[in-house]
Amino acid sequence: MADSWSYPDGGGEEKDMQWPPAPPAYGYPDDERPPFVLIDPCAYFADRKNATTAVIDMEAGAPNLRGRLQVTFCAVAPPLVSYFCVHATHMDHTEFAVAPYILATETDGGLVLLCVPTVDPDYPTDHLRPRNCQYFVYDALARKLHQLPQPGFQHRLSQRSLAIMRKPNKSSKNTSNHVSLRPHVHGEAEAEADFVVAAQSYIFWGKESPHICIYDSAIKTWSNKPVVMGSSYPDHHLPSKTLAIGGINGTVAWVDLWHNIIFCDVLAKRPKLRYLKLPSEPRDRGFNPRSVRDIAVFGNTIKYVAMLLRPDDTSSSKVPSCRWMATAWSIDKSRHASAKDWRMVCKLDSTRIMVDAAGTAASFPTLSSLCGSLPTLSLQNDAIVYFLAKIDFSPRQRTAWVLAVDMKNETVEQVVEFPAERTYCVAEGYDASRISAYLQPAPGRKQIHKRPGVSLLKSPSKKHTGDVDAMVE
Template sequence: MESHMGLPKDRSQFVGQAVKAVESRLGPSASSRSRLLPRRPKAASPEARSFPKWVMFDTEIYVEDPQSFCEDDPETPSARSRDSNGDDVLVSLRLVAPPGASHLRLHYSREEEAKMLNGTALVAAHLDSVLFRVVPPSSPINPFNSWCCYTDYFVCKAGPSGMSIYGPLPPCYKDAQRMAAQGHAQRSHMLDVRDIGLLRRGEDFAVADLKVLMPRDSSSEPKEAELFRYRSNALTPQWEVKRILICQSDDKDHGLRWWTTDKVVSFEGNLCWIDYHRGILFCDVFDDDPQLQYAELPVEPPKGDPTHPEFGRAHPYVTRSLCVIEGGTLMFVNVTRADGEIASKRKLGSGFTITCWSLGTPLSSKSIGWVKEGAMEAGEIWSQYPIFDPHIPCLSPEFPFVSLNEHSIIYALLCEREYAAGRTWVLVIDIKRKKLELVIPYNDVNSSCEDTLVLEDILINWPLLPSMFSMYLNSHASWKTHVLNMAHLAYNASSRHQL
């Protein structure tokens, strides 16, 4: 592959060269593998493996009996590791095509499950990997945060030969104590899953948490943030902290003093921390000296502090989402309610507009450009309900996101959360054709039920986690797509280094 100095100006030319280079390396005579792309595992019975191209993960982790754990079932990917106590961590996945909900399952005995504390969750996903955390049974109290128990983080990687688990990562609080002794403030990193991201690059990965540092003067814009990260390719893999400047392309007041991270995604070789009220803070967490930059979302930010004195901060992820779809395009979707609210109680018949954008410029551009892909008004959607079910309530949908392999398709949930015995449907909308493609009722939430539409996240008012993890378990087409995705990331990273 060409060096950065010989980088082709045309993206397609670069990606084509990358694919040819990797294909030649993957041949039977290849004696080495590119550091840029992961090793190709030996394929396991291709005809026995057929998983969806992408899935919608429920972030709630299900706990099941260890007797149900089976490493030989080709339809149920599984792997094992050990937690920080030395006990077995048995993991399996239940993968179904959207709009069904996929789940990560831990296999513990009922006695062990009773000892587990809140905090176990599916945290993040990028390409062929997912990050999850476990609060081990009988976990000791974390001395760095006395109210929080010791937590183990694991990275689960998919390949044609199955799943593998890396971890647990080194204890966060021990490195935090070490850094505090070196003069860094003791901050509560790696606690809120909304602040944590996973970035894959070749055979390596990085896990990071970001905190915007608030100035003493409450009227001033924050100028710095603190990055807490783990890089698997570091000379001494351990948690480290860096204080970095927030670089902005203008002198505009973006209201960063009210910043709250709602989600973290990986895009163009960066981790992107998103405040759905404001914008995106992003940096290359693999870089020895990362630069944190800011980019706006295509929505008007609220004026002043969006926190209600009585009810707190409205959760904008109920009506907004940002994700990276197949091919490396950043998509943003927003449900604008006619009443001007974001996540408060809805009224029957109150209008809304669903709008979808794609990012048309590099994220690091001085003038960022969002392209409107389409929009639909409430009436255009409600008028199509009778085709599926005339009794569907006319409420504004929630938790919208773009399909990872069809950029004009939007998924959204219609929840009767304000009503006793409320029902839930998933809407599948073609935003460009202004067509309601599908309406499917979700069953009642029951963690012991095997129905493909079980969804715990509805109960806890939490967004789903779209991921292409499942694709990498397939034997053939998945690998070519992986090569393309990684080549696009390499092009983006190389372009930045040339600037």
């Protein structure tokens, strides 16, 4: 996720950019508390405060780590992209290798795992070393920050596989492997509940006795736990997204969006890995699969969406096509599920997308002339998928839009402008999270359930959609 922090190259429009960029004006202060958000994983450096603000006195442990760290979340309902701000009282932004970034959020809860990387004087500023990466956990319910001790070389881990979850209540009579890890009642018991952070070891595959690295907040230490590989483990697996499935054994799903899902009961005494192949064909072409695929958990169901860009590239046209196709799948979250249990929910061809319910063919510039990417499943268990649209995918193309597309009705519901000046690639602009449902609201504020944005049936507002004429030029 560190790549989300773009690097000015001294050419083009970057010369006139404020650096570091200022955060958006919306979402502050305490505008709303939506049930889920699309959130930019990369922080803004800004001294902003609202009801979500948490502070901590940082412990020494890395070069130049000192003073107080302040974290504030600014949430707004999709398709606008929420963000968070970080402020260090005794540190300048130049003392950070990159902006702090989100490593993981609790799948159905209020925990956020943050990485705060400091500059190593012996290495370039854009080079991240494990010993310079400090980990913090933001607890939305308690509005607290926890600094984790350095894992150290003996617990060297893979950042891409990190997951965070609250520990299940041992007194619970429900021993199902798929009960929620969080209590249903928000209160002090939940806010102060212990949590665990788990990840694959840095060298996991190819070892005779692989292990996982676990941090337990109850004892405030890291430990290693061996795992059983099981039979028929896959030849290819590189985690690109992690889900905390839950249950009494703390099941984690490591997802290689190109190939498969690996399930691991991280709280079991001797975790055994289980494997599930994804329904779409592998298309590993050397880029981040998150740019064209996504996965999410909804109760007892796992949903998955995959895009196929430019399916008509074989045409004789000299002009590259912006056409794309997307397919959504679902499967029950069962221990005995196999690849044959995936069910296709819907399939969408971008050339058939409507701009209204009357069936008018899509002719709006955001659909006919823009390239789509970064499919992101709505976390309200509906048919909405969010897509990032740009005129082209070149790093210098800073103008972008987020489209809320109803996959079943083949209709674009809303479109908003996305501040993409920091986004170098199209795989890390935002991700979906339920953290917003647990953020502390300002006094007198109520939870918001509607989706803000601009209907394509109305005149687009330049505030959120940008200049449509400029998009066509």
